[in-house]
Amino acid sequence: MGRARRLNGIPARFDLSNWEMLVSLKELLFNAMPLWDANLYLRFGQERTQAALDLAGHIELDRPRRIVDLGCGPGNSTAVLRARWPEAEITGLDRSPEMLAEARRAWHDCRWIEGDIANWSAAEPCDLLFSNAALQWVHGHALLIPHLLEQVAPGGALAVQVPMHFDSPLHRRMREFALDARWRERMGPAFNALVRERPEFYYDLLAPRSARLRIWETEYMQPMDSPAAILDFIRGTGLRPYLEALADDTERALYLELLADAVAHDYPPRPNGKVLFPFRRLFFIAYR
Numbered sequence: 001m002g003r004a005r006r007l008n009g010i011p012a013r014f015d016l017s018n019w020e021m022l023v024s025l026k027e028l029l030f031n032a033m034p035l036w037d038a039n040l041y042l043r044f045g046q047e048r049t050q051a052a053l054d055l056a057g058h059i060e061l062d063r064p065r066r067i068v069d070l071g072c073g074p075g076n077s078t079a080v081l082r083a084r085w086p087e088a089e090i091t092g093l094d095r096s097p098e099m100l101a102e103a104r105r106a107w108h109d110c111r112w113i114e115g116d117i118a119n120w121s122a123a124e125p126c127d128l129l130f131s132n133a134a135l136q137w138v139h140g141h142a143l144l145i146p147h148l149l150e151q152v153a154p155g156g157a158l159a160v161q162v163p164m165h166f167d168s169p170l171h172r173r174m175r176e177f178a179l180d181a182r183w184r185e186r187m188g189p190a191f192n193a194l195v196r197e198r199p200e201f202y203y204d205l206l207a208p209r210s211a212r213l214r215i216w217e218t219e220y221m222q223p224m225d226s227p228a229a230i231l232d233f234i235r236g237t238g239l240r241p242y243l244e245a246l247a248d249d250t251e252r253a254l255y256l257e258l259l260a261d262a263v264a265h266d267y268p269p270r271p272n273g274k275v276l277f278p279f280r281r282l283f284f285i286a287y288r
């Protein structure tokens, strides 16, 4: 089984090409996994899973015994944990039955439970509580994050990644067009759907409660085939609340048309025809 290489005591980023198990994981995820209902999500599975790999690669725990993946989705992040810690007892928790059905179908050696992160507590303390790209959907981080840390056993860790690209041209345009007079009165829930706390917020919250804390941001420069691919990417996640707030397909088509024009302007093609889509993400690992 591949292990994270250590540089000056810090595990290096996991490298897909050097990590045997992740080769098969990659094949399963990107070749064999059928397009489940939210197929847009896994269409960009590689981009989305990279952050889970990077987060897992920075966790300095040798043999966590009990691991929980909060907001496990279709199991892609959970599979990263299984590959790194083959002997651990791993549970994936999600509130979406569709996502869990996909996880159960694709991965057999983890436990999958349906539940809401907002009112979840561990039956027994975890050695690693992991969450990739999910906590932004759960409000009340001032209480939630300390509560999650309390579910971690002494010596264990809470490891989290959340998107931090709300100041991007894409998100600004999503908000700008949501203010269109035709539908702005219905957009309240969409504006509030995602938690948008700053890194300093998490630092202040966790530093006094942790034995050790690492916090960092990474901006992934994602080459996309076209501006339309950027919209496809975000339609699987952050754009959903806006589309759900619109009355019908006619409104959705109008909104998407406005957005498509703006995205084509804001993300011009590179000389090779690709479009670069910068995506900033926040990571933190709090050790108890």
Ligand SMILES: C[S@@+](CC[C@H](N)C(=O)[O-])C[C@H]1O[C@@H](n2cnc3c(N)ncnc32)[C@H](O)[C@@H]1O
Pocket: 048, 049, 052, 070, 071, 072, 073, 074, 075, 076, 077, 093, 094, 095, 096, 099, 115, 116, 117, 118, 131, 132, 133, 134, 137, 138, 237
């Ligand atoms: C963007 S996906 C992340 C999936 C996976 N962790 C990954 O790394 O790609 C977010 C997941 O969080 C789940 N989720 C959102 N809010 C939740 C909540 N309150 N309780 C449990 N799961 C939640 C969604 O159902 C979805 O599957």
